[in-house]
Amino acid sequence: MKATAAISLLWQLLAFEPAAVSACLTAAEMRGENHISVLHRRQRMHNLTNEGTIPIGVGDRFQQGTVLPVGIGSQAPANLTTVYNVVEIESATRSLVREYNLQYFETPFKTYENATMFGIKIPCAATASKAASNASYTVLLEAGIHARERGGPDHLLNFISDLLWAEGHGTGLIYGGVEYTAAEVQKARSVGVVVLPLVNPDGVAYDHATNSCWRKNRNRASASPNDTFSIGVDLNRNFPPAWDYRKTMAPGTTDAISDKPSEIVYRGTAPLSEPETQNVAWTMDQMPDLKWFLDLHSMAGMMLYGWGIDTNQGKDKSMNLVNQAYDGKRGAIPDNRGRGFVYGEYYDPEEYVAATLAATNVADAMLAAGGRNYFAQQSAGLYPAPGGSSDHPMFRALSDPAKHKWANGFTLEFGQPNEKAECQFYPTVEMHQLNMMETGAAFMEILLSAAKLS
Template sequence: MRFQHAALPLLLALSVSAAAADLPVFVTAHYDNPAQLQRLASRFQHLIVDRESKTVKVEAMPEDLTALRNAGFDYRVDQDATDQLQRLQTSLQGSLRGAKSIPGFSCFRTVEETYTTMDQLAQSKPNLARIVNIGPTWQKTRNPATGYDMRALRISNTATDVALPNKPTLVLFGSIHAREYAPAELVTRFAEGLVNGYGTDAEATWLLDNFAFQLILQANPDGRKKAEAGASWRKNVNNSNGGSCSASSYGTDLNRNFPFHWNSAAGGSSGNRCAETYRGPTPTSDPETQNLMRLVAGTRGSNGVYSGGIFPDRRSDDLTGAAPTDYQGVFIDIHSAADLVLWPWGDTSSLAPNNAALQTLGRRMAYFNNYKPQRSAALYATDGTTLDTFYGLLGVPAYAFELGGSFFENCNSFTGTTLPKNLKTLRYVARSLWAPYTLPSGPDTTAVNVSSATVPAGTPVTITANINDSLFQQNNGTEPVQNIASARAYLDAPPWASGAVPIALSASDGSFNSSNENVSGSISTTGLSPGVHIVYVQGTDASGKPGTPNAVRFTVGGGAAR
């Protein structure tokens, strides 16, 4: 390991200062080999890793600095970032605990404000949004007057539920780690965009007509309240296993408490009750984890098969059985802060059976948010996590996002960069829900337009669209890029619907000879009923793979063309 003895007095002084205030500092620590990186990862989550320089950036409490020194790690404190963080947290800790919003973070809603938003969406658009209480938090199981009921927000057009009883579903978890402010807000704004856009935003409308969204906006509300008051809090607030833990280090890391391969990887979690990655005494030991498992997977029968949850159990809980390629729906657990899109496995360097398809969708998503796409274990080992559990037990394509910035990301960064690019990412995922293991291999329909939003009956409308096969993040391996071979439109039915009739579209430049093509075609309105109609457009590449569609709406008026 590297040492810089001349820097130690400064480091010690900073450590003492931080300890006196009981506030965290930002440090950059050096490591020499993967084993040392794993040792850091077992104590600190999440690390921002630079493999070229063999450094990690991490937020550390005074006891963490002591542990780094005792282990012989060379590290330095980023004083500017530390000063900013400590000013922020001192301000938060001096604010009223019952304040309506988070002081200094007007862009992020508190737990109460988030729940109010959910109520407002359900009350204003009951045909699109409803709330389900999925169970109490740990604190509420101890005292019904405190803690929270955990809530899921289901979004879909209930008017199409009868015709589409098993809608492919996107499940999002926000802020399962309490101090990560941005994930909960991203999920909340994603929900608002879908619900409030229905009927005017063509994309939001066709998504809610065809798919369902089950959103856990606050996956760790007890812990989140501590973070809102200024604590650098990661875990839940379960102090029953705390023992001699300090007032800032008890609790269970919920994202190490899930059952698939719990405690399976060296350094993937900790059995130390005071550690940031404490996995709990047994798999699924904590109420929050139980609530989330019951929602997503259901309950496990004596035959080992889960049933009654959002996603069906379509693979065995081992490392060899692949999920079928027609699996529908996607799971994403959203975290901060390392600019990553991650997929299974997290506890082994072995490839997941569906790795090729997981990788392709991961690279598609990473194009939109400009993050690095990689297998979770390529960073460092983790076990008992959400993405390994829901892929490993059920077969659903499962991912974790590490949003950019920091745990306490400032509002300028969040609203200017993190939010818009990740909303685009989630919209892409939503458009792929019918077949997430196959559609991302084909070209993406990035935009669809209509020549006129309203036409008299009998007047044809011109449809234009862009089809692009090259939209992958290629900074960690590459995906093959194909020329576009064809494009088709479908009137009032998505491409996969029974009886959907394709209408051929032409390349606007006269020939399909590029990976990025503008296409156009004419849709007859003769015989169409008055009212709103929707046109779906899907491209196919030179290898014969159809891609992710998109759609546009137009209205046929009552009068005939003259």
């Protein structure tokens, strides 16, 4: 562990100070300017455009799954100057399946625009020759849940290509200033991995077509007439943990979730109301050995570990999200004893150590890979955010321990804001390439941590 990251982590564990940078939300959105039209009017006042950001790919560079994506850590990539479009994301996925004899699967719930979510199962090297039903899958990696956070699916698929190529060639991987040996590649391959490369296909397709900085999905059920910005649900506020925030959270403790469709963090009509989140939950349910979950986001330069609703504690097991006795007390950071908001979410101490070590390893590796500052932090230290995906695998274990094992959940925030763009989530070509280098190192570290700490 690097000294700087260790000091940062220790400070966070002791003080739980909120960070100045917001994950997945711009500063304006965190000030309450959640309506996209308001955000865009403010940005246009500064004469910002999306010119100079990385363009979207045209056609299908992977030729219907017959051409393999090439990752930045293994070989000289053929094309990192455009972002994969939604057709290419599926085509790249199918090419990996074809080349490495992986299992391609489709999730059961169609999106509102009739798209099919898909994924791949990558058994650990020791069981790769066995039937998929006999393989143990302990890690779930996903990307593309927020439409505007460009590059996430590319980074995930290119890393998988890196990993499998390096395994097959008996070699290591290099991500900028970080080098992984062939032995470490084999260690990373000792865990079974499931990948969901595109959680929000409708939203991503719309954002690519419009350059509108679109975050949500495209569900029109709650939209108001003549208000196009009321379309959609924030999928990362639609998971069950503390979704009913007016009941579960202390009043006034979070602006990062809303029950108003016009807001950018609209939670939907019910937990798991959306086919996309139902598909993520369904995928988790197909993984009885799930122990590690990572949701890829941008652009705050952080590796976040749970919980995302309040500070953690490892002493009082009764103080947990499913205990209704604490409803209305969660989310005050720091605790407000005068108002009776004294609460800390229970986190098993052994799992907590594993999660913080893994998060710190990821942050260290990303810093070393690209030279940009990354740090590990508890999600709630940014802002309490009910309904998040990364809390769901832990929440399932609390809700039904007989059925679900505890799984540590993480949100990886790659990259930095593009301050010259109207939509700060759209990177330049150079940013995109640097992001891919850093996320490659991050994925390696999460797999190595899973192999060592599971």
